[in-house]
Structures are given as structure tokens and as C-alpha cells.
Amino acid sequence: MEKSVESLKQELEQMFDEMLRQIKLFKKKTYSPAFLRAYDSYRELLSGVSSCCADMGEEALTEFAEIIPEYAFQKIQKFSKRDQEKYALNFNLAMVVYVVPLFIHTRDPLCEKLAEMMVEKWNQKKVTKMEIGMSDYEKISSGFKRSWFSFSRH
Numbered sequence: 001m002e003k004s005v006e007s008l009k010q011e012l013e014q015m016f017d018e019m020l021r022q023i024k025l026f027k028k029k030t031y032s033p034a035f036l037r038a039y040d041s042y043r044e045l046l047s048g049v050s051s052c053c054a055d056m057g058e059e060a061l062t063e064f065a066e067i068i069p070e071y072a073f074q075k076i077q078k079f080s081k082r083d084q085e086k087y088a089l090n091f092n093l094a095m096v097v098y099v100v101p102l103f104i105h106t107r108d109p110l111c112e113k114l115a116e117m118m119v120e121k122w123n124q125k126k127v128t129k130m131e132i133g134m135s136d137y138e139k140i141s142s143g144f145k146r147s148w149f150s151f152s153r154h
Helices: 005-025 031-056 058-077 081-105 109-125 137-143
Strands: none
Touching: 005 031, 005 058, 005 081, 031 058, 031 081, 031 109, 031 137, 058 081, 058 109, 081 109, 081 137
């Protein structure tokens, strides 16, 4: 059964919350297993989002690309200014080391386009004071062998 846009939207928001909780696993020994578990858990959701975008076209891509940035923006606004600064890094990390790479890891052109648009929307919306960039699982996990600062994909 096809999921509704509303149901996919809620699942994407829940995925962001779950990836925020996974930040503590962003370490050399725990990142790969955590990412691959997350990918396994969310593969069906990502496929559903892609199918929905394929059916509904460009408008759906824009709509889905805004979901997580808008959700994260609303979520961070609930914190005091001091706490916003404290949580900004976690929000950015959740996007850069989990959410964006999950979309890219599908190797689905629509998911990859969504990831690019999501990064754009995140930066336009100024969810945090820092901008984020594209990233993928392979570069991040191999980055633990080198300096992990070089994982941004342009």
C-alpha cells in the first residue's frame, strides 16, 4: 500500500529525531555499524519518498526537500538562544553524517537530488548559524582513517 505524503512526512521527521540520538555513535568504531543499521531501518521510507516524488514530480521534490529543514528549524526555535548554539552542532551533524548520506546511499537519482535540495533548504532557512554541505557514507567512514574534516562533497 502506498503511504500518504503526510505519513512519509512524519516518518522523515522521526528519522531526523532518531539521527540526532545517533550522534553519540559518530566515532571511528561505531559510525559504520550505526549508519548501516539506520540505512537498513530507513531504506523503505527513502524508497517511498522516491516513489512519491516520481509520481508527483518536481513539486513533490521541493515539498519533501523542505520537510526536515523546516522541522529542524521549528525544533531548534523552541530552545533558548544559548541552547540553540549548544544544539546547533548536533543538528548539523545529524544532517551531514546521517540524513544526507542516507539519501545518497540509496544510489537513487531522486533521493540524491532530494539530498542536494535539502542541504540548500537547510542553508537558506539558516536552521543553524553554520552552513552544511553534501556528504556521503563512503567518504565519512573512510575519513576516520584520515582527517574527517575532508569529507564534504562539492
